[in-house]
Amino acid sequence: MVTAYRHEPFTDFTIEENKQAIQEALRNLNSQLGEHFPLVIGGERIQTEEQVISYNPANKTEVIGTVSKVNKELAEKAMQVALETFETWKNWDPESRARILFKAAAIIRRRKQEFNAYLVKEGGKPWKEADGETAECIDFLEYYGRQMLRLKNGSKVNSRANEFNTFTYIPLGVGIVISPFNFSLAIMGGTTVAAIVTGNTVLLKPSDRTPVVAAKFVEVMEEAGLPAGVLNYIPGAEPEIGDYLVGHPKTRFVSFTGSRAVGCHIYEHAAKVQPGQKWLKRVIAEMGGKDTVVVDESADIDLAVESIVYSAFGYAGQKCSAGSRAVVHEKIYDEVLEKCVALTKTLTVGTPEEGQYMGPVIDKGQFDKIMNYIEIGKGEGRLVTGGEGDDSIGYFIQPTIIADVDEKARIMQEEIFGPVLAFCKAKDMDHLMEIANNTEYGLTGAFLSKNQAHLERARREFHVGNLYLNRGCTAAIVGYQPFGGFNMSGTDSKAGGPDYLIQHMQAKSIGEQL
Structure with missing residues (x-):
């Protein structure tokens, strides 16, 4: 029995206690500005000479933090780690994978004002918008965890006399998650955990404009018990490295949110079958609107x-x-x-x-x-x-x-x-x-x-x-108005909806003659 979940409540900042809480979180963050965040590949922290600097868009000389910048050699290392980890992660019980999402949701809920502060400073979000995004990230974690519990036994199919048939869902493999600046916690977190809870491993490339929020999210997933190598943090990739990973013969799917131009390029590039590739890659894309x-x-x-x-x-x-x-x-x-x-x-x-x-x-x-x-x-x-x-x-x-x-x-x-x-x-x-x-x-x-x-x-x-x-x-x-669009707005993936997780899996039908 899967328990129901109502979406995370928003913070009322007209209440003095809540106002003081976010102000305190902002003061704490201001005392920590300039922290460096390394790559995370297979649980290993890797410092690189080249770095991405994240600035406050409201104060363009203020550095929020720096992150190491992935290169082609390290991108390939991350791919090999993700491939190796997939062989064990795919066999984890779906309920155990879901439990990690629930734990991560609880951690972010406890640290809500801290994450709000990062969104205010790095993303330039007003308090209300930041709080709504943090709540949405919590909702994605809770919703996708519960959706996985619904899908873990597959769907019912008919069996005739003297046969037994099953219809189940299995993971795809290694996914590339490319997330945008405008929802640097909610969309980044939602697309990442949808891939993870369904049994895939992930190479996460967040927006270069908001990489610190993503680094803090990776820390939360580790604290929640996610095994090393399932989520690999590789910010700062140059376009050619992004193309390398999208075109990699071992990449199984790409989850992208961003502009029409980049989305169309990824869709075209992923469609080309590379030497040694034995599947057609899936692209889950949300590409904007008018x-x-x-x-x-x-x-x-x-x-x-x-x-x-x-x-x-x-x-x-x-x-x-x-x-x-x-x-x-x-x-x-x-x-x-x-x-x-x-x-x-x-x-x-x-x-x-x-x-x-x-x-x-x-x-x-x-x-x-x-x-x-x-x-x-x-x-x-x-x-x-x-x-x-x-x-x-x-x-x-x-x-x-x-x-x-x-x-x-x-x-x-x-x-x-x-x-x-x-x-x-x-x-x-x-x-x-x-x-x-x-x-x-x-x-x-x-x-x-x-x-x-x-x-x-x-x-x-x-x-x-x-x-x-x-x-x-x-x-x-999330869970109320599944989100995704038609035409050049993308593949209508409907994030936060009942069909979203299935796009990260493939169906396997087994019939046994008795």
Whole structure:
């Protein structure tokens, strides 16, 4: 019997005790800045001459920590260790593997404010966003552990007289996990433990922008009892080393979260069968989105305004689920726009350590890219609020709304990954649906209406993997809204859903004649 699990509660920082707890965690972290984290291969700590330096995006001269940088020789060593460890790890009882996840969840739960502090400092996340991510990581650990208990005996199949048939799931092998900066604990942790609990071994390459959070997670998994060699921490790989591992004949699957361009490259590269390779590699990919909040003429305007603004500007728009497009019926367009501008102007921007609503974007490259898109947007529409950026201390950009944008404009079509919201007008329901589906992506979307017929039509026609009715288009909860998208948003892997673990295994059917 598998016990039920409700998702990890969020911390209420309006309670003074909780506020003091995160402030204390931040003070503790500030006293430890600059720590070095080596590679971890087969449980061995390996220092390399080349290092990756992790900076605070809100204070670009402040070093959070450094990590050793993997090279090709060490990447191959990690592969051989993972291959060897797989031969024993695959035979562990699934319940024992799940128990390690439950222990890791308990450790992170006890150290919640510490992990929140790392996300604030290294990821530039406001307190609330950091806490939501830490809770999501705990949820992934708990949910995937419980899902493995459901799958450990396989699925029932029929048997005829004088035969006995079974249908079970077995692990794949060595997986390469490539995780992003924007959910450096939740997505990194979730993709890693999904591979581990199903009996695979992992080479973990976290984002170079947030490698310290991943190093702290690896420490937690070791403390929880994970055997050496199951999880190998190899940050800082150059693109050619990433290609080497993706193309390696012994790589069995790649779990990737990141940009469309990199995801497509990995998909293509993994598809090529290398000499000595005797399987087709699996790719589990989540590649971003250009997500739309759609509002018809019957919608609750105040609800629509909140849904648009908070979907667009949470974590400075650096979410693949961010609502970067607002498509509003022409009858209420002006009112919704005016109220969105007013609400946006109330959002505070600054150092997340101090509890601001919106912090920095992640680095100089992203800052320059977003500011360039704002200039493009000024030529494609009307700047109604924001538009300013300041990278003198950290990488801060004011939440920006550009109105009266054509549905085919670049800022309506291209993923910006920043606090830039394009506003577009639609004539009728047909037009609303046409615009909602006019990008190459299909990750999340929101539809706001009091018209039940319109809501039903949106259910049928709004072609996204995660559709939300009468709410914003971000904040999927593990086990409640399995997450993954269509088209160029990836392989629709549905993280945090009942089918996710199966993608890390293969089914084996055995029939015995009695």
